[in-house]
Amino acid sequence: MPPCGDGPHIVGPGREHQVSSYRGVGSEVRVVSVSSLKGGVGKTSVTTGLASAALAAGVPTLVVDLDPHADASTALGTSAGRVTDIGRLLKTARRARLADHLTPSSWADGNGTLDVAIGSAYSGIYDRPDLGRRDLRRLRQLLEPVTGYDLVLIDCPPSLNGLTRMAWNASDDVVLVAEPGLFSVAGTERTLRAIDMFRREFSPRLNPAGIVANRVRLGSSEHMYRLDEMRSMFGPLLLEPVVPELANWQQIQGAAHAVHQWPGDSAKGVAAVYDQLLAAIRKA
Numbered sequence: 001m002p003p004c005g006d007g008p009h010i011v012g013p014g015r016e017h018q019v020s021s022y023r024g025v026g027s028e029v030r031v032v033s034v035s036s037l038k039g040g041v042g043k044t045s046v047t048t049g050l051a052s053a054a055l056a057a058g059v060p061t062l063v064v065d066l067d068p069h070a071d072a073s074t075a076l077g078t079s080a081g082r083v084t085d086i087g088r089l090l091k092t093a094r095r096a097r098l099a100d101h102l103t104p105s106s107w108a109d110g111n112g113t114l115d116v117a118i119g120s121a122y123s124g125i126y127d128r129p130d131l132g133r134r135d136l137r138r139l140r141q142l143l144e145p146v147t148g149y150d151l152v153l154i155d156c157p158p159s160l161n162g163l164t165r166m167a168w169n170a171s172d173d174v175v176l177v178a179e180p181g182l183f184s185v186a187g188t189e190r191t192l193r194a195i196d197m198f199r200r201e202f203s204p205r206l207n208p209a210g211i212v213a214n215r216v217r218l219g220s221s222e223h224m225y226r227l228d229e230m231r232s233m234f235g236p237l238l239l240e241p242v243v244p245e246l247a248n249w250q251q252i253q254g255a256a257h258a259v260h261q262w263p264g265d266s267a268k269g270v271a272a273v274y275d276q277l278l279a280a281i282r283k284a
């Protein structure tokens, strides 16, 4: 495990880390929410693609699966075992120790650090539009004492309700995901406005790090038209390169594999896209 800072050593989930601490209290760890108002556009896929790139690059990473469907936990090859899921930890955020309830992704298999705060339907109790300030702090409270990671990726549910807002409140950056389609582009614009309002009301440090265009069919004239539209609407916020549609992406996810570990040229191409996106997001 490469060292990741000058902090003290702690015993993490199953290994010893040299630690850095939460950027909110002054260090280098980057907390990134992966969000979109619209469902099914690829938030979980982008979260896991970035996690795969981070693992390949030796960046110690924690994925927080905040979606009650817990798809990221499945794709990352976790087994719940004896750990408590993120929903129940949020309920007891002031007392709970998140570090005691993280589980390693099977992707890491002893090489590198990729851990998961596993999701469950229970977190759905917080996915309300009317969550108060105290509740919005719950995830931040859980993350603040956690050390040993350079990157935290939060997979959000497809809404701007309580869970996504809780994620934003704990984050330095938001990465938005959009497919190149009419409604997805409109939804991205609404989400950017919501981020702006959230920054002003709750979290001035929150940075929209960029928009990932996912599932792009490079041979589709409709997709190329929508991509041009996105470039002119969002300018440099639209991150390059775009993520192409991959015929066997579902198969890779279903097998709980990292795209970087999957054979074949098309998987290698998408892995390279995620390497570049991770670098762009870490620079943003």
Ligand SMILES: Nc1ncnc2c1ncn2[C@@H]1O[C@H](COP(=O)(O)OP(=O)(O)OP(=O)(O)O)[C@@H](O)[C@H]1O
Pocket (backbone or CB within 6 Å): 038, 039, 040, 041, 042, 043, 044, 045, 046, 067, 071, 156, 157, 158, 214, 215, 216, 243, 244, 245, 246, 247, 249, 250, 253
């Ligand atoms: N680049 C891609 N190529 C092919 N299929 C993809 C790609 N990205 C995502 N998909 C597929 O699209 C579907 C939706 O993706 P995903 O679950 O990542 O979206 P989501 O935004 O997290 O959905 P939800 O809003 O339900 O959480 C999945 O079946 C996934 O396998």
Ligand SMILES: [Mg+2]
Pocket (backbone or CB within 6 Å): 043, 044, 045, 067, 071, 155, 156
């Ligand atoms: Mg998802």
